[in-house]
Amino acid sequence: MNRERPRPTSDEHRLISLDSRDIDDLRRLLAKLHPSGRGDDVSDAGDHGPERNDLVDKARVELDNRRKRVAIFGSQMFAEPAWEMLLLLFLSEGRQRITQSRLGELSGASRSTGLRWIDYLSDHGLAERREHPTDKRQNFVSLTEKGRALLSVYLSETK
Template sequence: METVEDLIRDFSAKLGSIAGEFGVRADQIISSSRPAPGIAPSDGPPDLVARARGIIASRKARRKYFPSDLFHEPAWEMLMALFIIYEGEHTMNVKQLVSCSDAPATTSQRWIDHLHKSGLIDRVTDTIDRRRIDISLSERGHAAMVNYLKDVTIG
């Protein structure tokens, strides 16, 4: 008979596996995005999208050494993903964005609501399929990400 500790350990392992799968899916979405040319002004870093990708990669590298449940920042992960696709595709549907967050759908939905109320993202209902909602960085959110990525030093 399994003890409560065994059940918790098993449950944690399964959650870790699910989080890993979300990470893989997020990587696929992000890596399939087109690069964003000309996003940085001449006085800033030459490629802010590359910098954002580097931040995401370094965050994912932590999973090799630490339990993945130690570092949950779904809002940040969603903002980074939306920044990377800003110049190309510009939007993600809610399902794609949730897969980037490494968090349960309900948690991600709450963060999407919070980011929208904060004015960092825009939500637009698809005119053809009213069930589909497209999410993009707002102008305010994009400006905040650009300024952050100019300020942050990697490496």
């Protein structure tokens, strides 16, 4: 039952989905290709200037390094779902909203562990829940000003 997919002909179009990293890479490429070198006509509603972009890049590197570490050594040595959740929330700001179930899933935590850590982050004023407008079973999770500020301090002071 292993059939090869038909290849599109030259006049066919194929849709692909891009994640936020692909879009960020595209923006950087367009900025380099723009005659001024600044990419003035490349806009981003979630862009908060070069400092925010540097912090987002650092958060992405931190998250990637954590995932490499887990892939090599295993998850038992480095189980820190709360930290992973903070980084994921920081990276998602201005791009997409994350439900608490998706946040737990992305952090690698079980459902109950994920909810417990979201409670912890919320109790400590680092994250907040907001009701989903159409699905009362779901809540969105986002960083609070305090959480954003503390992460910004951490990321700006790391290499």
